[in-house]
Amino acid sequence: MARPMQKDIDMEISRDSGDAAGRGIPLRVGIAGLGTVGGGVIKVLDANAALIARRAGRPIVVTAVSARDRSRERGVDLSRFAWEDDAAALANREDVDVVVELVGGADGPALTLARASLHAKKPFVTANKAMLAHHGLLLAELAEISGTPLKFEAAVAGGIPVIKGLREGAAANALSRVYGILNGTCNYILTRMENEELEFADVLADAQRLGFAEADPSFDIDGVDAAHKLSILASIAFGARPDFAHVETTGIRDIGLADIKQAAALGFRIRLVGLAELVGDTLLQRVHPSLVPLGHPLGAVDGPLNAVVAEGNFVGRLLFIGRGAGEGPTASAVVADLIDIARGEAGPAFAMPALALAGFAPAGPESRSGRYFLRVRVADRPGVLADLTAALRDAGVSIESLIQQASGADGTARVAMVTHETTESAVQHALAAMAALPAASGAPLFMPILPQDG
Numbered sequence: 001m002a003r004p005m006q007k008d009i010d011m012e013i014s015r016d017s018g019d020a021a022g023r024g025i026p027l028r029v030g031i032a033g034l035g036t037v038g039g040g041v042i043k044v045l046d047a048n049a050a051l052i053a054r055r056a057g058r059p060i061v062v063t064a065v066s067a068r069d070r071s072r073e074r075g076v077d078l079s080r081f082a083w084e085d086d087a088a089a090l091a092n093r094e095d096v097d098v099v100v101e102l103v104g105g106a107d108g109p110a111l112t113l114a115r116a117s118l119h120a121k122k123p124f125v126t127a128n129k130a131m132l133a134h135h136g137l138l139l140a141e142l143a144e145i146s147g148t149p150l151k152f153e154a155a156v157a158g159g160i161p162v163i164k165g166l167r168e169g170a171a172a173n174a175l176s177r178v179y180g181i182l183n184g185t186c187n188y189i190l191t192r193m194e195n196e197e198l199e200f201a202d203v204l205a206d207a208q209r210l211g212f213a214e215a216d217p218s219f220d221i222d223g224v225d226a227a228h229k230l231s232i233l234a235s236i237a238f239g240a241r242p243d244f245a246h247v248e249t250t251g252i253r254d255i256g257l258a259d260i261k262q263a264a265a266l267g268f269r270i271r272l273v274g275l276a277e278l279v280g281d282t283l284l285q286r287v288h289p290s291l292v293p294l295g296h297p298l299g300a301v302d303g304p305l306n307a308v309v310a311e312g313n314f315v316g317r318l319l320f321i322g323r324g325a326g327e328g329p330t331a332s333a334v335v336a337d338l339i340d341i342a343r344g345e346a347g348p349a350f351a352m353p354a355l356a357l358a359g360f361a362p363a364g365p366e367s368r369s370g371r372y373f374l375r376v377r378v379a380d381r382p383g384v385l386a387d388l389t390a391a392l393r394d395a396g397v398s399i400e401s402l403i404q405q406a407s408g409a410d411g412t413a414r415v416a417m418v419t420h421e422t423t424e425s426a427v428q429h430a431l432a433a434m435a436a437l438p439a440a441s442g443a444p445l446f447m448p449i450l451p452q453d454g
């Protein structure tokens, strides 16, 4: 047997000497925001301090913090940290090397702190998808001008390393589309509606009671939160400037138990899907309730889980799944960014230099195609079905399957249809014609259908 080389022996000795690898100069962290995520970051850094130091090559220690209310009990000992009433002051402290922003909000103190940190050449870590969706390009430019890392793994899909996965792991690929379930609150509501046969409003009220939904749930259930995340994913996947303004966004308020049942009878689950796709030289960005085939990987994503699918030209289909929110998963992602910074790993925030990011025109409905689910409520009387099919025929839309649910107490019947492959502009023409029928009751609803293999 070959004798070990001296360098191998030295490596063994270093391994045996415990955490010697983690005894470098500490990375000193200032945290603004000590709520769910900020408190979680302190807990992760405390609980895994030795392991993190060995992985990072140096200890990561919190030195200063900021929040609104200094006296609030937070389940962590804050007496060891300096306190700043003004979060922006963290950026200029001598004892802070890295600033972590966990306050939230697209503007206000979060943005002030981001600017101050990058201006002071202090690496900046955030979980703030709203701020990145609105000001991501500006912040990436500031980071590049000052040569300072800007990191936000926690901003999309919480604990799932999807930013790292796309920015680094899939960096060799041209990506054709990226899509997923990006909001745990909506997924929790839709899953419970389906499993327990409950209506939207009842599950929402229960989710608020249990802490799965905010007191003001509109950002979640109207799809805004998912749209923030999608604009960040699209930027990284396609080298696009973050463009939240062009994310078409529809939430889940109008989804009823009857829709879920009709979709199930046709072999689908309803999920709020965020999807970004290059269509020629335009970019489709859309958050919309969608029909997912039961056999599709997203069809099995239940409760508060998140999942992201990306398709690369060499790697094929990637699936990321896990917990997209909550103290532990989100803090885990924030600390992963801190470990990268401690190791000296940087790179452009959106996977390529900000100057190289392109502005894409949004894809219009005429350039989108696929199969669609349509649902209309109509007066339950003879001849109405013929009127519906005539509207579809005139728009050039052909139907693959149709279910009519017997009329309810209000005398209307719900008719659900799945189209063959068609364009979305044709579907919209058909919907407009159906809505104009004298027998129509309320606005018709449509949902895109994810292809089984897409």
Ligand SMILES: NC(=O)c1ccc[n+]([C@@H]2O[C@H](COP(=O)([O-])OP(=O)(O)OC[C@H]3O[C@@H](n4cnc5c(N)ncnc54)[C@H](OP(=O)(O)O)[C@@H]3O)[C@@H](O)[C@H]2O)c1
Pocket (backbone or CB within 6 Å): 032, 033, 034, 035, 036, 037, 038, 066, 067, 068, 069, 070, 072, 085, 086, 087, 101, 102, 103, 104, 105, 109, 127, 128, 129, 130, 154, 155, 158, 324, 325, 326, 327, 330
């Ligand atoms: N919660 C999640 O699961 C999750 C997941 C992914 C991303 N995020 C993102 O992470 C960020 C933080 O979310 P969170 O859930 O931890 O929020 P949170 O529980 O509401 O905590 C917010 C914290 O910010 C502090 N704060 C508010 N205004 C401030 C100001 N002007 N200066 C300094 N501190 C201020 C609050 O102080 P007080 O405590 O004194 O009121 C609180 O500690 C947000 O951007 C959110 O979108 C959260």
